[in-house]
Amino acid sequence: MGNWKSFHFVFLSMLSVLIGTFLTGCNKGPEKAQFKALSSVEGLKKHSLEFKKRVEKVCDGVYVAIGYGLANSIMIEGDDGVIIVDTLESVETARAVRREFEKITKKPVAAVIYTHYHPDHVFGASVFADRPDIPVYAHASTSALIDRSVSVLRPVITRRSMRMFGCFLPDDAIVNAGIGMRLAIDKNSTIGFVRPNHTFSDTLSDTVAGIRITLVHAPGETPDQLFVWLPDKKTILAGDNIYKTFPNLYTIRGTAYRDVKKWVASLDKMRAFHPEFLVPSHTGPIRGADEIYRVLTDYRDAIEYIHEQTVRGMNMGMTPDELVEYVKLPPRLAKSPYLQEYYGTVAWSVRSLFDGYLGWFDGNPTNIFPLSPIEKARHMADLAGGIDALMKKAEDAAEKGDFQWVLNLTDYLLCLSPGNKEAKSLRVKALTELGKRSANPNARHYYLTCAAELGQGLVIWEPGKELGRPKPEMVHSLPMDRFFDAMVVNLDPVKSADVNITVGFIFPDTGEHYSVTVRQGVCEVRPEAALKPDITVKIKSSVWKEMLAKLRNPIVTIATKCDIRGGKLSFLKFMALFDPVYDKPAELQSLLGKSNL
Numbered sequence: 001m002g003n004w005k006s007f008h009f010v011f012l013s014m015l016s017v018l019i020g021t022f023l024t025g026c027n028k029g030p031e032k033a034q035f036k037a038l039s040s041v042e043g044l045k046k047h048s049l050e051f052k053k054r055v056e057k058v059c060d061g062v063y064v065a066i067g068y069g070l071a072n073s074i075m076i077e078g079d080d081g082v083i084i085v086d087t088l089e090s091v092e093t094a095r096a097v098r099r100e101f102e103k104i105t106k107k108p109v110a111a112v113i114y115t116h117y118h119p120d121h122v123f124g125a126s127v128f129a130d131r132p133d134i135p136v137y138a139h140a141s142t143s144a145l146i147d148r149s150v151s152v153l154r155p156v157i158t159r160r161s162m163r164m165f166g167c168f169l170p171d172d173a174i175v176n177a178g179i180g181m182r183l184a185i186d187k188n189s190t191i192g193f194v195r196p197n198h199t200f201s202d203t204l205s206d207t208v209a210g211i212r213i214t215l216v217h218a219p220g221e222t223p224d225q226l227f228v229w230l231p232d233k234k235t236i237l238a239g240d241n242i243y244k245t246f247p248n249l250y251t252i253r254g255t256a257y258r259d260v261k262k263w264v265a266s267l268d269k270m271r272a273f274h275p276e277f278l279v280p281s282h283t284g285p286i287r288g289a290d291e292i293y294r295v296l297t298d299y300r301d302a303i304e305y306i307h308e309q310t311v312r313g314m315n316m317g318m319t320p321d322e323l324v325e326y327v328k329l330p331p332r333l334a335k336s337p338y339l340q341e342y343y344g345t346v347a348w349s350v351r352s353l354f355d356g357y358l359g360w361f362d363g364n365p366t367n368i369f370p371l372s373p374i375e376k377a378r379h380m381a382d383l384a385g386g387i388d389a390l391m392k393k394a395e396d397a398a399e400k401g402d403f404q405w406v407l408n409l410t411d412y413l414l415c416l417s418p419g420n421k422e423a424k425s426l427r428v429k430a431l432t433e434l435g436k437r438s439a440n441p442n443a444r445h446y447y448l449t450c451a452a453e454l455g456q457g458l459v460i461w462e463p464g465k466e467l468g469r470p471k472p473e474m475v476h477s478l479p480m481d482r483f484f485d486a487m488v489v490n491l492d493p494v495k496s497a498d499v500n501i502t503v504g505f506i507f508p509d510t511g512e513h514y515s516v517t518v519r520q521g522v523c524e525v526r527p528e529a530a531l532k533p534d535i536t537v538k539i540k541s542s543v544w545k546e547m548l549a550k551l552r553n554p555i556v557t558i559a560t561k562c563d564i565r566g567g568k569l570s571f572l573k574f575m576a577l578f579d580p581v582y583d584k585p586a587e588l589q590s591l592l593g594k595s596n597l
């Protein structure tokens with residue numbers, strides 16, 4: 001054993017010497033190879049050419065409509081029908097594309113394919129899948145991902161999306177959206193999602209209208225992402241795993257962690273097919289096997305590089321703020337026209353990777369229990385010599401063009417005094433300047449929309465101002481569980497603090513039962529008949545769903561469409577416990593500051 005131990009020690013020492021030498025030998029590292037991406041506002045303006053409105057013929061029988069909505073819609077012409085891949089963000093944009101496609105061929109739609117669940121790919125579907133017998137292909141997880149995005153997280157994701165896509169900005173404030181000219185959604189838009197009826201897990205091969213298709217699950221920008229391989233045309237329809245800008249490894253509208261190693265593997269799957277034509281669902285098609293292979297390789301290398309160098313930095317003990325300074329693309333990749341930061345950015349990707357692996361704690365003990373916003377603001381004001389001195393510092397920073405610092409300082413100022421007009425107008429100026437200078441449309445729109453919210457009182461999320469109206473069929477197809485999920489996250493902890501009540505729901509048309517118990521600030525929902533309900537409500541499931549989706553007036557619906565035992569008034573009081581709130585509570589606004597975000 002003694003011999004073994006000493007061998008073990010010697011071996012380890014040798015190994016560490018070897019690794020040490022190896023590392024020293026390679027220690028040019030990313031530090032020296034760092035290179036900033038070349039994105040600029042001028043470059044962003046040129047990038048608009050990418051979205052010139054057109055229907056482009058890619059190869060025999062494959063056409064892509066670009067510039068109609070945020071995404072592309074692709075038509076594959078077969079013997080006696082066409083396949084539509086991705087359907088845009090609304091019925092209105094999809095209709096415009098369908099009219100253009102029909103100028104090429106009047107053959108009927110034989111199938112619809114969703115590359116993934118994002119609204120800009122699925123919400124115009126009813127225009128193409130206009131008969132119930134039309135197959136709609138998607139990955140097995142697509143439906144559930146849509147259901148989640150339109151239920152519990154809808155308020156926050158919508159609000160942040162509206163800012164990120166600049167939905168409330170005037171036309172002249174927008175250059176383009178990086179992956180399209182604009183998200184074409186407004187309050188008159190109709191949402192026409194059709195639920196997939198042909199789903200698969202890994203791959204699915206089929207022949208539709210004489211066209212051979214293979215769908216390949218390719219998790220990346222979303223976990224349900226797929227690409228379409230057309231073997232007879234040597235063509236890949238790539239979905240959103242590649243487009244002509246740096247990939248959105250994280251989106252500032254808010255997303256769960258996007259597994260970037262799977263994204264790389266999905267790009268490698270595409271490379272292995274050696275396609276001669278590649279049609280992404282945003283930006284123009286790419287032609288030529290060599291060119292496609294080169295672009296796909298650069299794209300996967302960029303993601304791989306960001307992943308590896310972020311993890312390397314994390315293992316050195318770097319915090320997200322430090323990693324952002326440390327990880328930059330090497331020159332070969334930073335120069336690629338496919339990797340300019342017009343949609344995703346390296347900095348956001350690095351932060352997302354840290355969070356995906358290690359969660360919110362950056363490792364710095366300062367941040368185990370950090371000061372509350374108000375305490376920190378008070379200390380900062382003290383440090384500056386009082387609120388007036390802090391204000392003066394913010395004005396000086398604006399004078400010098402240090403607008404990021406103005407945002408930091410006005411965070412403190414507005415936290416201490418939410419109505420401070422000077423601080424507000426200084427902040428509006430900083431947001432506007434940062435917006436105008438930003439070459440990244442997502443950041444640009446977010447800054448400019450927040451400037452309008454703070455400066456002009458723009459309200460982007462309140463009842464009746466929601467963008468896009470869902471078709472009733474879409475609302476009916478959403479599972480009942482999701483409606484209760486969305487309802488209970490509105491439970492008011494103050495109003496319900498002393499409430500103990502159980503309501504039994506009976507949906508006679510579907511035979512579903514739900515038991516909803518409010519127990520002093522907590523709501524428990526069970527998909528079963530209530531044992532001893534205080535109130536029992538019998539209602540048609542479609543009516544209940546329409547009411548919760550705000551397609552029906554709740555008071556009228558409860559008064560006229562519900563069969564209630566236990567008192568209508570009591571039930572109205574129960575429902576009032578779940579009234580949605582659209583802003584921070586007043587007591588927190590004075591504590592944290594209102595809307596200075």
Ligand SMILES: [Zn+2]
Nearest residue numbers: 071118120240
């Ligand atoms: Zn998309």
